[in-house]
Amino acid sequence: MDNFEPLIAVFSCHYCSYAAADLAGSSRIQYPPNIRIIKVPCTGRVSVNHILMALEDGSDGVYVAGCLKGTCHFIRGNYKAEKRVQYVKDLLSEINIEPERVQMYFMSAAEGTKFANVALEMTEAIKKIGHSPLNKSRS
């Protein structure tokens, strides 16, 4: 299914990864149009259930993008997020959904290029994995 265009939800923190996305924009760095950003003050705000719901509601992949380790504006929100993402991955493998559909990334506000690369990387990865079995509307 080459024409499969995955839908990917991104939980992005206000201080770093959202700013990185902005920089990617102002630098006109092109990346796949498959991601949909949901802005949060800090990735520490993103609960396990948010990630699960994003999948349940039809996205083929979800990733949480926080500040670089040690530089979280709220000191350790991104570490919390990392833990929860791992937790979700474990849950998914329990119910036999590819844990690779969920990822955690760290980037600084100055890394527009990295934001674009991550979007690309994730899109490619999900394309390989294929449709989410939860995605009712399509497939």
Place this chain on the structure above:
Amino acid sequence: MNTELRIGVFICHCGINIAGVLDIKGLCEYAKALPNVVTAQANLFTCAETGTSAIKKAVKDNNLNRVVVAACTPRTHEPLFRASCKEAGINPFLFEMVNIREHCSWVHRHNKDAAQAKAGDLIRMAVAKAAFLEPIETFKSKVEPLTLVIGSGIAGMTSALALADQGFEVILIEKEENMGGLLRHLHKIAPANVAASELIEEKIAAIKKNKRIKYFTSAILEEVTGYVGNFSVRFSCGNDSYTCKVGVIIVATGGIPLRPEGLFNYDGKNVITQSELEIKLKKRDIEAKSIVMIQCAGARIPERNYCSRICCMVAIKNCLYLKDIIKDAKIFVLFRDIQAYGVENEALLLKAREAGVRFIRYRPDTPPVVENGKVKIYHPAMGKEIFLPADLVVLSTPIVAHDDAESISRILKVPINGNKFFLEAHAKLSPLDFAFNGIYLCGNARYPATVREATCQALGAASRACITLSHDTIERVGTVASVQEELCSTCFTCIKVCPYNVPYINERGRAEIEPMQCQGCGICVAECPAEAIEFKYISDKQIMAACEALLAS
């Protein structure tokens, strides 16, 4: 909220930045069809005066109660549009912004169809989220125009005087019998070349006659509760106990030079510390003809692995004073790295070399050995061990934290680092603040500092404090977490996860979050197993709504 939802969507061309890639008209049509959307219109530049007035007009005409703007990044423009909403008479937090420029038109230029679809999705998600937006009020809290300064060394006294000079009342507490701190024992201060005692007496006198400053010596801090603008402090002074309400607290508890027990045959007579040397210099009772100073005595070693910043300059300063007193004195300084940073320090180092002070480098693996009357040291140029004559050996020992640093950090709920120096909010940009609002830091309590640096930090801390003090009340936008007590199961999760130690168990045995202290990160909200913590700013409902809208239904 049971009032009917009336959402207005405003889509920005941003010249051709957005319109060049996206079909704005199409987006408007699409938005109009979305649930609860009453009107959707396009603007050439929504951020321009024409744009914002268009929003206000639309709010009035359609009596909207939600506004969604699809344009550039909220990081730059949200404040502007929130303000417009406010002017239009709706709560600024009933506003949602969609970034279809940085996150869409600019990054998908070559894939217009997909970009168009994405923009539609983003707007749909925003509209869905908007339905669950809640008004957020800013609330005020009174500020006690009073400051508690802990410690009366050069830093503490400078802060206290600076605040008093700006018209604020200060309570200064000192645990010792006398004010003055470390400087009481020092000889002279370089490069100012003034007697430490003068400097101190001057300040003490100023404090004593200043009506705005109340000072307490032999005073021990016992308890601090509350938050910025409104701390309750209890301290004891001898047998009497005092309580007071203060708006801010400045930590200037200082540090103390390490006593080098068991190092380099330290005996306090022929082998002494720099501070002991300064006492001798004060009394001018030195006959020694050949003096050896040993740097990093007890510093930059595994058990105390930091550089104490000031010892090199203290040694160099004292070398010069020694040379003044004993013209033909032979002085050797055994060092690892000379920390003569900046302009003045490097100049002093040069001066010492001109004065004939000799600097010999040693490596930590071949440290000097003090024997009676001489010091054995491996001389790299000689390529062998040599003996330096030493009637007097002076050890440059590091400044270490006071024993009570830990207890003070517990009382104030502010952190200390591995070496028990207080830990600022941010190493680079908030060197004098604690993460905990309303408490500030300066002097040796933060890290070893010269008199000049300590004074500088003290003035800085005063300035930080003034920010709070110069307002009768502090405003706080309610983008904070709050506990719904009836749901709280007192599991302590929030208390454990909060990076700022804000939540506490109140008298009703339930968790409580002081809004004035909450930083609004939402970590506790996400962790609370009972979902007892409310976060109106970005509520679960909003996030779920956005997720549900990921796919067109």
Place this chain on the structure above:
Amino acid sequence: MSKDVLVIGGGIAGIQACLDLADQGITVYLLERLPSIGGKMAQLDKTFPTNDCSICIMGPKLFEVERHPNTHLLTYSEVEAVDGEAGNFMVKIKKKARYIDEDKCTACGLCAEKCPVIVPDQFNMGLGTRRAIYKYFPQGIPSVYTIDDSVCRVFQGKKCKICAKICEAEAIDYEQKDIVFELNVGAIIVATGFEVFDPSDIKSYGYGTIADVITALEFERLLNASGPTRGHLERPSSLNIKAEIKQTEKKIKKAKARLKSLEKKNQGSTDEARKTLAALDERLSGLKAKEAALGDVKDIAFVQCVGSRDLRYNAHCCSYGCMHSVKEAIVSTEHGSEIRSTIFFTDMRAYGKEFHEYFLRGGAEYGIQFVRGRVAEINQDDHGRPVIWCEDMDARKVKKLPFDLIVLATACVPSKGIEKLANIMGFDSDQSGFVKTDPNKPTTTSAKGIFVCGCANGPMDIPSSVSMASAAASMAAQTVKGLG
């Protein structure tokens, strides 16, 4: 009399002083010579000892300055004259024309995309390029573009005006003039920062003649994700080759076209054209081979005390050089797993909070080599690689070591404008040319009501600058409150 304060210099020190005062309810004017505030810190990639991304932690402060109700930004402006005394200064200020209506410009950047004039980018230390109409740096505040009239075609009397045609916000205004106006303030804070010493003065280090010998600040830009190489660590020499390749390819295109047209018209011999083409092709393949041969940057050297602690240039120590290099060495490991760094130093000045620990980590965790010995000279080997000669004082022998890239930790020298300011305002300077202060009142200059903070007062790291900025704010506040 005035209760307002003027802060001169929009670097981190000036910004901090400005925000402290504004938050205390005092009206502040923040003046910056360049088109955008941010100063040197904005040019840094990361900061020691936390490795925080510099612009990430600074960005929010830039926004804050712009948004704060009590601050007035005067960018692209300079102080012409100052009269009066503490509590009542009259300051004459020249605001240079941007030829852009700041209120209309949306910083969309279309103008810069279409602008035909390409010049070296000052913010990227000349390593990248910008257009004649430009934004000083992506996160710059105010977020508006500026026309550099020293290069813009319109101001060279040539036809162009492309930017005016492209700009839908109609923000371009070639007729805009410099504005000179007066400001009444009660106190002034000087936060004009510092300049980086020009190492080409030191012939034996080959800066300017050996491409791959660069300054620490240039290296920051090479490391930076939004820098000229998008954070890909490249040698200037290979950048030069790449540029040459581009040019040659263009020439080849032209040559081919010419050949075609000659063949079409079949007038005169085409041999000449063929020859040139052949020559160009050869040149191209040569360049490509050269580029391939270079490979990735692996060995980096950091040379300390370049122009510092040196009575021939600057007697003083730059205070941050050692940590700066340790940081750059640590950060560069993120740009390539095989990158090895060597730092040549005399005294390792890791005297700040957590600095010594950071220095130790640099050695233990990131494998930085520390060689005690001041670099004597830098030559080139047969392959054009820069070579360092220096006495390794611990090994007690002279070493000759080749590297891919050599970074000079250049001295911190007073900013160019400071002498003029000193004359205008009447404050004294110290032996090194920095603003002199009262040893017992660290921010107080010899001119009453005028205070100083940050590197304008002498070399210092960021936390010291920030602390001092707050201190200066405190003194200025006392002055305008008339209680001081």
Place this chain on the structure above:
Amino acid sequence: MSIQGLIKKTRVSLCQDCGICTGSCPVSRVLPSFSPRQMIGRLILSADLDMEEESLREEDIWSCLTCARCLERCPSKVEYLEFVRAVREEAFRIGNKTRYAHDGITQTLVQMQTAGMPQSKTAWAREAGRIQDEGEYFLFVGCLPYLDVVFRELGVSPLGSAGSMLKILNRLGIDPVVRNEERCCGHDMLWNGNVDLFKELAAFNIELIKRCGCKKVIFGCPEGYLTFKTYYPLYFGELDFEIIHFYDFISDKITNNAFNLSPVESTVTYHDPCRLGRMAGIYEAPRKIIASIPGMKLKEMERNRESSVCCGVSCWANCSSYSKQIQMDRIKEAKATGADTLITACPKCNIHFTCALSSSDIEMEVKDLTHVMASAMNI
């Protein structure tokens, strides 16, 4: 003066112990045990511990080439050369002498010159051109006549250069004074620590030049020039005649091919002698002369001007395998420029490089600049 006194006087006490001197030192690169920095460290320490005697036995004070390369770069502006010179003076007093090269021939010759006997070293001059006994210009020939004999087998001809110099001066209408009584300038003695002998020679020369009523003294040899310019005044105060170096003198006059030089098709490189370059600051005059010769292309060596390196031996002392290594490295560097000729501006550099080449198979010609100039003038 006591070492302790010297340490203060020559700023040695300001040494930052940074090693930039050793890193720059041509000797340290071939003889790892030699380090100016460490030598200074030892001398200071022994002085501090009242072991001056011991420090004067220090071997390394003679290993230094006094080439001033470190001096250029010292961040503390330590007057290293002056220090070494003075220390050698003290060492010489207590009988710590250097190892003379060519079993001390030149030193002995110099010694002999102090005896009153007349010399006959002007014959060459009378052949080569016009000279006189008194006049405005004094042409200081220096040791060229002896060197011509001592190094004959090397095929160098110092006197040839002297002759060319005279001819060129004549061409400019100058008939200089050249005298039999002229003595060695004393340079080598000065740097060998034998200051008494140096003074004797200097006094004699000053007296002689006065006697001839000369107002200007021209030197072809950098050492003589430097010694007169810097060190005579140090011991005898201001001289009442002007000190001029030949190349400075003519480089002003070569504009628009005044000497109508005929083309010499060759690629050359130029070696800055320590005494002429770093110590006397004459870098451009020789280059200007080379540039003026049609067809001659100058290719600079990587280490030129301030960074130039010594020819490996100074004042006929301590010639060793290390000297040879320094010379070969320099010759290789010259070769690397693609030049076929290495031009020097000092008779000693000329001799040392020629000597080094004689035992190597590198194709490279060493020429004296005056000689090159003369042949371009077809004289």
